[in-house]
Amino acid sequence: MKNPIKITITGAAGHIGYALAFRVASGQMFGPDQPIILRLLEIPQALSSLYGVGMELEDCALPLLHDTVLTDDPAIGFRETDYAILIGAKPRSKGMQRNDLILENAKIFAMQGRSINEHASKNVRVLVVGNPANTNALIASANATDLHPRQFTSMTRLDHNRALGQLANKTNRLVADITRMIIWGNHSMTQYPDIGKCLINGTPAYDLVTRDWVIDHMIPRIQRRGAEIIEARGLSSAASAADAVVDHVRNWALGTQEGDWVSMGVASDGSYGISEGVVFSFPVTCKDGEYEIVQGLGLDNLDQSRLKTSEKELLEERAIVKDLLPKGR
Ligand code: NAD
Ligand code: LMR
Numbered sequence: 001m002k003n004p005i006k007i008t009i010t011g012a013a014g015h016i017g018y019a020l021a022f023r024v025a026s027g028q029m030f031g032p033d034q035p036i037i038l039r040l041l042e043i044p045q046a047l048s049s050l051y052g053v054g055m056e057l058e059d060c061a062l063p064l065l066h067d068t069v070l071t072d073d074p075a076i077g078f079r080e081t082d083y084a085i086l087i088g089a090k091p092r093s094k095g096m097q098r099n100d101l102i103l104e105n106a107k108i109f110a111m112q113g114r115s116i117n118e119h120a121s122k123n124v125r126v127l128v129v130g131n132p133a134n135t136n137a138l139i140a141s142a143n144a145t146d147l148h149p150r151q152f153t154s155m156t157r158l159d160h161n162r163a164l165g166q167l168a169n170k171t172n173r174l175v176a177d178i179t180r181m182i183i184w185g186n187h188s189m190t191q192y193p194d195i196g197k198c199l200i201n202g203t204p205a206y207d208l209v210t211r212d213w214v215i216d217h218m219i220p221r222i223q224r225r226g227a228e229i230i231e232a233r234g235l236s237s238a239a240s241a242a243d244a245v246v247d248h249v250r251n252w253a254l255g256t257q258e259g260d261w262v263s264m265g266v267a268s269d270g271s272y273g274i275s276e277g278v279v280f281s282f283p284v285t286c287k288d289g290e291y292e293i294v295q296g297l298g299l300d301n302l303d304q305s306r307l308k309t310s311e312k313e314l315l316e317e318r319a320i321v322k323d324l325l326p327k328g329r
Contacts, residue, residue, distance in 0.1 A: 001033075001035065002033060002034055002035060003035070004034075004035035004036055004037045004066045004067070005030065005034065005035075005036060005037070005082045005083065006037045006039060006079075006080060006081045006082050006083070006121075007024055007029075007036060007037070007038055007039065007081065007082065007083045007084075007085065008039040008040075008041060008077050008078055008081040008083065008084045008085065008120075009021055009024070009038065009039070009040055009041070009085045009087060010041045010042075010077065010084070010085070010086050010087055010088035010112065010130075011041075011042065011086075011087040011088025011089065011130070012040035012041065012042055012050060012053060012087075012088075013040075013042050013046045013049040013050040013052075013053055014046075014087065014088065015091075015235060015236075015238035016087050016129065016238045016241045016242050016245070017040070017053075017087050017088070017242075018053060018238075019238050019239045019241075019242035019243075020085070020087070020242035020245055020246070021038060021040065021053060021057060022056075022057065022060065022062075023242060023243075023246055024036060024038065024246070025038055025057055025060070025062045025064065025065040025068075026060070026062050026064065027062075027064045028246050028250075029246050029249050029250050029253075030250070030253065030254070031254070032064070034064065035064050035065075035066045036064050036065055036066065037065075037066055037067045037068075037069070038057070038065065038067070038068045038069065039069045039071070039076070039077050039078070039079070039081055040053065040054070040068065040069065040070050040071070040077070041071055041072070041073075041074060041076075041077030041078070041088065042070075042071075042072055042088065043072055043088070044072045046072075047070070047072055050070050050072075051070060053070075054068055054070045074111070074112060074115040074119070075115060075118070075119050077115075078112075078115050078116050078118075078119040078120045079119050079120075080119070080120065080121050081116075081119075081120045081121060081124055082120075082121050082123070082124060082125070083124065083125050083126075083127070083249060083253075084112075084116055084120060084124055084125075084126045084127070085126075085127050085129065085245060085249070086109065086112055086126065086127065086128045086129060086130055086136070086140065087129045087130055087245075088108065088130060089101070089105040089108055089109075089129075089130025089131065089136070090104050090105055090130075091131070091235070091236040092131065092230070092236065093230065094227075094230055094231060094234075097188070097189065098131040098132045098133075098187065098188050098226070099131075099132045099135070099188060099313075099317055101131050101132060102132055102135065102317060102320055102321065103320075105130055105131065105132070105136060106135070106136065106139055106321045106324055107324065108130065108136075109128065109130070109136040109137075109139040109140040109143075109324075110139050110140070110143045110324040111143075112140055112143075113139060113140035113141060113142065113143030113144040114143045114144070116140065116144050116147070117143065117144035117145060117146050117147055122146075122147070123151075123289075124147070124151060125151055125153075125249070125252060125253070125289065126140060126141075126144075126151055126152045126153065127153050127154070127155060127245065127248055127249055127252075128140055128152065128153070128154045128155065128265075129154075129155045129241065129245060131187070132186070132187070132188065132317060133154040133155050133156075133187045133265065134154045134186050134187055134188075134265045134278070134279040134280065134281070134314060134317070135279065135314065135317040135318065135321060136154070137152050137153060137154035137265060137279045138152075138267075138277070138278065138279045138318060138321075138325070139321055139324050139325065140152055141267065141279075142324075142325040142326055143324070143325075143326060145326060149267035149277070150266070150267065150290075150291075152267065152279070153248070153252070153264050153265055153266050153279075153291075154187065154264075154265030154266075154279050154281075155187065155241075155244060155245065155248055155264075155265065156183040156187050156191065156263045156264065156265050156281035157244040157245075157247050157248040157262065157263060157264070158187075158237065158240060158241055158243075158244035159183040159187060159191055159193060159222055159225070159263065159281075160181055160182075160183045160244075160262060160263040161240070161243070161244055161247065162193075162222050162225050162240075163181050163183065163193040163195065163218070163222050164178055164181050166218050166221060166222065167181070167195060167198065167200070167205060167209070167218070170209055170213065170218070171200055171205070171208045171209060173200050173201065173208075177200050177201045178198055178199070178200050178205070179198065179199050179257075179259060179260040180197045180198050180199055180260060180261060180283070181193075181194075181195065181198055181263070182194040182195075182196075182197060182261075182263055182282075182283045182297075183222075183263035183281045184263075184272075184280070184281055184282065184306065184307050184310060185280055185281055185306070185307060185309075185310025185311065185313075185314070186280070186281070186310045186313050186314050186317075187265065187281070188223075188310070188313060189223050189224070190223075190306075190309050190310040190312075190313045191222070191223055191281065191310060192219070192303070192306040192307060192309075192310060193218065193219055193222040193223070194303065194306075195209075195214060195218070196303065197283075197297060225237075247262070248262070248264065251286050252264070252286050252289065252291060253286075253289055254286075255286050255287045255288070256284075256285045256286045256287075261283040261284060261285050261294050262283070262284060262285075262286070263281050263282070263283060263284070264281065264282070264284050264291060265279045265280065265281045266279065266280070266281075266282060266284060266291060266293065267279055268280045268282075269293065271293045271295065272297075272299065272307060273304075273307075273308075274307065274311050275311060275315060278311065278314040278315060278318060279314070280310070280311065280314060282294070283297070
């Protein structure tokens with residue numbers, strides 16, 4: 001039997017956390033032979049609800065779940081943790097943009113970055129989901145002054161999966177037939193869902209769909225999908241977000257498929273001309289718990305201007321939260 005790995009989920013009594021905890025504990029993230037210790041972190045007002053989640057986990061009698069810690073103390077929640085999934089934050093409601101949440105949510109990630117720095121495993125991997133996710137990941141990373149920015153990522157896998165779903169429907173193929181999808185940029189309206197490198201059973205996607213469909217329908221639909229779901233449900237996406245968390249962490253930890261890549265928000269190293277440090281979604285391959293940005297993809301002028309638009313938005317968000325970023329990070 002392998003040693004258990006410790007996984008912290010913040011906001012574990014919330015909608016995404018509730019959908020996620022059971023999937024992680026049942027082995028869908030790390031596989032059927034990997035025992036898990038869950039550390040579920042909430043705010044004091046949500047502790048009663050969190051205890052209910054704990055009872056339900058107990059009632060599942062999951063063989064891989066070796067222990068569950070329920071707490072409102074970040075020092076306990078992040079203690080020696082191997083993976084920290086930062087979901088706990090306010091979601092937007094109808095009519096808001098995700099970065100309208102920036103001032104309310106940013107402080108949470110500054111505090112949690114410091115706490116992760118102090119209490120988590122030195123090899124911890126962090127995924128930020130709470131919005132605006134890219135800039136919150138930057139804030140958490142900047143406040144974890146002893147950890148490397150490569151240990152912090154933000155989630156655009158939901159956008160990636162949404163784009164796969166739209167393309168599969170349009171071409172009447174299976175999602176499993178499609179490789180090399182890309183989400184560039186911010187998890188926001190400026191993101192660029194790029195099917196220019198996609199292959200569908202080896203055929204370029206652009207041989208099977210028209211440019212008009214991509215520009216007039218697919219790209220805006222993915223950019224607005226979060227709002228479309230809020231409009232329909234009255235609540236933001238939860239099960240699909242939890243599903244994307246499982247995909248993101250599983251690929252980061254266990255690797256991506258040969259010949260394919262995934263989209264992750266990662267600290268820019270200057271690739272594709274994007275300012276260093278901002279957390280920007282790139283295509284990445286993963287192996288042995290490390291990611292590499294896919295290099296050398298050709299981008300035309302329109303592609304480049306879309307990347308620049310998203311970069312500009314991220315630089316503006318960084319300027320808004322500059323007081324929460326320790327100097328030099
Ligand atoms: P929710 O309101 O249902 O749950 C949030 C939970 O976080 C609540 O239980 C709350 O008590 C808890 N919380 C708040 N502050 C906390 C803190 N400091 N520490 C620990 N827990 C805390 O919201 P939700 O639907 O689960 O969404 C959570 C966040 O995820 C939102 O910001 C939402 O916009 C974002 N989101 C991101 C993506 C993405 O693709 N990146 C997708 C969906 C939702
Ligand atoms: C999503 O993309 O569904 C989430 O980021 C929630 C939102 O506010 O759109």
